[in-house]
Amino acid sequence: MWLMPDGGLVASLDTLLQGDFASAEVLLFTTFHTPAPSDVLATYTAIEAAWTGYARQSPAPFDAASIDGDGHAFSYSALLSFPVTAVAGGTVVYGYAVLLGSDLLWAELLANRPVPEAGVPVTFKVRVFLANVPVA
Amino acid sequence: MQVVPLYSRVALLDLLTPALAAWVHLYTNDVALGWWTQKEDLVEPAVPGYAPQPIFGWQDAVLVGPFASAQSDPVMFTREDPADATVVQGYFLTNMQDGTLLCVEKSDLAPISFGNSGTPIVVLPRIQLRQQQGVTDEPLLPSIGAGGFRAGGSSTLDET
Numbered sequence: 001m002w003l004m005p006d007g008g009l010v011a012s013l014d015t016l017l018q019g020d021f022a023s024a025e026v027l028l029f030t031t032f033h034t035p036a037p038s039d040v041l042a043t044y045t046a047i048e049a050a051w052t053g054y055a056r057q058s059p060a061p062f063d064a065a066s067i068d069g070d071g072h073a074f075s076y077s078a079l080l081s082f083p084v085t086a087v088a089g090g091t092v093v094y095g096y097a098v099l100l101g102s103d104l105l106w107a108e109l110l111a112n113r114p115v116p117e118a119g120v121p122v123t124f125k126v127r128v129f130l131a132n133v134p135v136a
Numbered sequence: 137m138q139v140v141p142l143y144s145r146v147a148l149l150d151l152l153t154p155a156l157a158a159w160v161h162l163y164t165n166d167v168a169l170g171w172w173t174q175k176e177d178l179v180e181p182a183v184p185g186y187a188p189q190p191i192f193g194w195q196d197a198v199l200v201g202p203f204a205s206a207q208s209d210p211v212m213f214t215r216e217d218p219a220d221a222t223v224v225q226g227y228f229l230t231n232m233q234d235g236t237l238l239c240v241e242k243s244d245l246a247p248i249s250f251g252n253s254g255t256p257i258v259v260l261p262r263i264q265l266r267q268q269q270g271v272t273d274e275p276l277l278p279s280i281g282a283g284g285f286r287a288g289g290s291s292t293l294d295e296t
Contacts (some may be wrong), residue, residue, distance in 0.1 A: 001264065002241040005173040008229075011236040012263075016152045035139035103147040106140040131251055 004130075009073035013065040013130045017075055022092040024100045025056040026080055026126060028093050034109055035095070041104040044097040051116060053085030059098065082122040091116055098126065099125050145204035145265045149197035153206045153263060158191040158229045158238060160211045161263050162250070166225050175237040178228055181250055185216030188233055191261060197282035205264045212258050223247035227259045239263060 004012065031047035059077035068074050095120040097107035106128075114122045140148065163178035180186070189211045196204040215222070225247060228240035243261070250257055 002239065002264070003169055003171075003173070004239040005169075005237055006171050006173065006262075007236050008238040011231050011238060012152060012156070015155045015231070016148065019155050020151055027249060035141070037139060037142045039139065039141040040143070100147065102152070103144065104141055105144050105148055108139070 004095075006067050006071065006073070007048075009130045010065045010067060013073045013075055013128070016130075017060075017062040017065070017128070020100065021062075022060040024059055024060075024098055024105065026059050026077075027050055027056045027097050027099065028054070028082060028122065029095055029097065030091055030093060031105075032094050035107040039080060039104065039107060041099055041102060044099075044104065044107060049082070049091075049093065049116075051084055051087035051091060053083040055083065062128070068129070070131075072129040072131045074127055077126040077128070079123055079125055082116075084116045084118055084120055086118050087116045093122055096124075096126065140265075142199055146197045146199060146225050149204040149206045149263065149265050152265075153194035153197070153208075154192075156229075156238065157232050157235075158208070158261070159188045159231075159233045159235075160191060160208075160259055161188045161195065161228050162186070162213055162224045162259070163226060163228060163232065163240070164222065164224055164250075167246070169240055169242060173240060175228070175230060175239065178237075178240065181215070181222055181224065183215045183217065183220070183250070185214055186250075188230075189213065190233070191229075197265075200264075203264050205262055209263045210258050210260055212256045213250070214256040222250045224250045224257060227261060229261055229263075 017080050027044060027048040028049040029044050033047055042099045057080045059080060062075040065073045065075040067123060093116060095109040098105040116122050161180055164181050165179040167177050191208040193209045194206050199205045226240065226242035229238040230236060231238055248257065
């Protein structure tokens with residue numbers, strides 16, 4: 001059996017979120033898409049937000065990892081703030097993707113979907129977690 | 137719903153392994169393993185010649201079914217005096233020689249004789265990541281995303 005205890009989850013997540021991860025970027029996508037295991041970065045760049053003033057944001061720095069009630073090591077990103085100078089009516093932020101260079105790291109279809117308005121940045125934090133899965 | 141695509145799991149693991157300063161230790165006691173396991177629960181062999189070994193390199197992560205798996209270079213353990221019977225249950229990794237317990241694996245072949253026949257033990261430590269079902273929780277204003285992945289591995293995929 002292989003497993004990563006709580007202390008290892010926290011140490012691994014902290015290690016992961018330092019170093020090269022500091023250059024990761026978060027993009028928003030504004031066309032409905034359900035993330036799938038076969039997705040690649042182009043899946044999301046093709047549906048990336050394009051309103052005036054939009055720019056990808058860095059999720060760094062992340063908080064120090066800790067353990068939640070479900071036994072997940074978790075960490076929150078910095079508060080992301082995507083500027084909105086002008087935006088077409090009906091635009092909805094369906095989710096985000098995290099990328100590092102040419103690698104897609106993960107993507108999420110948000111349950112609470114921001115509707116951008118001119119002059120009001122879209123803000124949220126990304127929560128990343130590492131959970132233990134004992135392997136028989 | 138949050139998804140770590142297949143090749144992304146490899147990319148994440150390839151970010152993690154070189155950033156670790158992992159050391160490999162053997163342990164001898166047949167202790168129940170779980171989220172509660174701490175380094176102090178694991179008893180290392182008290183025999184001449186045994187010492188924890190650093191991991192000098194990790195192979196590139198690969199996809200094994202739905203999870204990414206990375207294996208280190210082989211690590212060999214020998215002992216100087218194979219007179220007494222010592223058995224090994226498995227190995228564990230720490231970050232730095234005496235740092236945080238990262239992971240532990242009990243061998244399917246445990247208990248394994250350590251050096252009684254003069255044969256060294258070779259360990260191939262591994263770390264694995266697989267998809268964690270994602271949820272969006274704890275909404276803030278206007279929203280908060282939840283992303284994640286799991287350390288571990290199995291032949292099943294727990295995605296939605």
